[in-house]
Amino acid sequence: MANEEIPKKYDWKESENKWKEYWEKEGVYKFDPKANGDMYAIDTPPPTVSGKMHIGHAFSYSQQDFMVRFNRMKGKNIFYPFGTDDNGLATERLIEKMKKVKSTRMERKDFVKLCLETLDEIRPQYIADWKHLGISCDFSIFYTTINEHCQRISQKSFIELYKMGREYQKEAPTMWCPECRTAIAQVELQDQETPSTFNHIIFKLDDGKELIIATTRPELLPACVSIFAHPDDKRYKKLFGKNARVPIFGHEVPIMASQKADPEKGTGILMCCTFGDQDDIEHYKEFNLPLKIAITKDGRMSEIAGKYKDMPIKDARKAIIEDLKNEGLLLKQEQIKHTVNVHERCGTEIEILETKQWFIKYLDLKDEFKRIGREMNWHPPHMRHRYDNWIDGLRWDWCISRQRHFGVPFPVWYCKKCGEVAVADESQLPVDPLADKPKKACAKCKSNDFEPEKDVLDTWATSSLTPQLATELFKNNPVYKKIYPMSLRPQAHDIITFWLFNTVVKNYLHYKSRPWNDIAISGWALDPHGKKMSKSKGNVVEPQAVWQKYPVDALRFWAGGSKLGDDMPYQEKDLVTGVKTITKLWNAARFAFMHLGDYDPVKHADIDLEAYDKALISKLNRMVKSCTESFENYEYSKTKMETEKFFWQDLCDYYLEVSKDRLYNPDKRGENARRSAQHALYRAILTTVKLLAPIMPYITEEIYHTFFKKHEKKKSIHLSGWPSYDENLADENAEILGKIADFTVEHVRRAKSEQNISLKEPVKRVVVEAKISEEDFEKIKEDIKGVTHAEEIVFEAIKPESKKDMECTIDI
């Protein structure tokens, strides 16, 4: 391109649209199953299609993309699929709202169909945000966690684990959300601090004596089945074996001893209800207590609550407290704050109900899961502790059935005659038992009369299969074997216990192997004050609004500023810095090419370099080495920092200024001096742009095409190869000379600044003292003279034994 055609300003909006389209049209990120090079396969997190991309997504997806782009430039064969997560409650709610329907009033098949159709409509717009962010996925390797492909894999997984004996169905106390009316798993619990009242309630003994029990949940009184105190508690020892009468409800319950009772807590004596908490379940099992259910699946009082029947839990609590007061059975009330478990989707306090559910048995495998955890490389390493910590705290088998309408159906029927479980045949997957029939008669009694399972699978039972959902798209291709285990699982730290752990579980159960080699855990984007963003606080920043105002590259540049795993405050000023860097890159490249003229990197490859240029190339070469190492270690922020510093300080502030004399005045300095500068400029700008390409894909592509493509010939900078370290370019001596030159320039600049005079003003005399030979100094003398506009430069050698290394005196 001729100089006059190069625009003075970089138009980022135009550039973004142009390259986004070009990358797609040219298949720059297309996976090639036949390509050479080591495989680098990414288990891309499928974002929930029912939401909008938020700044946290922009943050963490940018970070994973840096690493992918680096590996692509390194020549690896990139398998980078994209999926959307549209399974589960979030989608169900969205479709109900959008289409004004109630899923429960529709046939499951019809509702699922409506979901799939609606999702197909809204998905392209949603994915467009990810494309705009510059994520270099091959978007044609695509799955949605609810489509037929995924349903088939998910159901197949269920069938396999069932046949292995890892899945069982059981009537058991289960965590239940009365709002969503479904069983949930331990991982879906969330803590919430809630104000509550500690009620001291009077129970009567046979002999008329009173027993004071403190509880926050008096509505569970009808479900009270026993009373416990610590075996050594002197206050209650004599009561063991006796009965107490439950106030209002009047039934008698035994008073027993339990190690779990804490004499220090409350009144030291507690009531056991079926069920209020974990301990109740354990007491229920240990003492073989009766089952009294006070709460129904929709969060109301059951029949045993008598006159409180059908009341919502909280109303019943109030009414019972009122009645206790009236009967003089409420001794006192204390206001307390305590944390309760709520359902993470809806914030409703969970209940423990006895229901029939499907479970994956895995508590016996804790050590194996931890072993697999140690087999993988965690970045940063300490994130593995969260994983171990979670496994240590696991107390429930994985409940995988949900009493919902939308999701992957259980491929299961029950024989009406004998109750035997019939699982679907693999050939009929995906299957909906509500509409389809088993292929064979009942294995036990040969009956053909079946009852379908209505429940759907937990959404995590499917999303824990993302390595399979993606790789099985290439099941019939020889490359299939090379993709698994995948190279990388990138994700944020909040779902280590959900997605990451569950994926390890499924992959272990199916293959006894780890799903990935590396794990990269991103942090969160925080508000400018380091606080978590949330809609209720009103401090949410939308990436769509950001890239209206700033280039996407600037947003990614910000995301590249934090170490992997660290949270990062979002500050608009960081975007401004990004914009400045983009402008500076554009201008520096423009400057370089204004002066490159007929320079040809191939034809002029054997140029005899000037000392100052050798210094630059040597430094650049060292930087390539350390940037590569940083990237290989997932430390993209180090690469960014180092490159940025080199570019801004070494290259722009010093090199470009020093080289001007040679570029503008070839008559004075000679043809070789000019060619040498051209060579250094070409290499330095190209290398810098390549090092920043993973972080800022748009501006670097623009610069590559505008200036370098005619020489470099690759169709994209992102396929142009990562710069390689060349030992032969290391030149320690040249770097020392470079340092002396820069030191001198700095001193002259300071002297001029102190005198408030322009940098282009000449100075009379500069005396440089350094520990080099006169001969070596001659190699940089003209460069120093050119940039400082010194009329006279005098050199004095410092003796090797002297303490100081260099000195500079200026005579203005």
Place this chain on the structure above:
RNA sequence: GGGCUCGUAGUCUAGUGGCUAUGACGUCUGCUUGACGUGCAGGAGGUCACCGGUUCGAAUCCGGUCGGGCCCACCA
């Protein structure tokens, strides 16, 4: 209560034993330097949370204290 993690100029941040503690933003003073004023040059600004220890030497290692964050547990 347990695990992990962090505490560095007004703000964000680099730095895991060794020159005068890094960079950016902000601030102050200059400079219309033939790429860029979205720029250039220069300056001011820090008891590296606190206490103690190891060491010739500590922001960095060890112990403790205080404070923030995340996860888990408890929820009588």
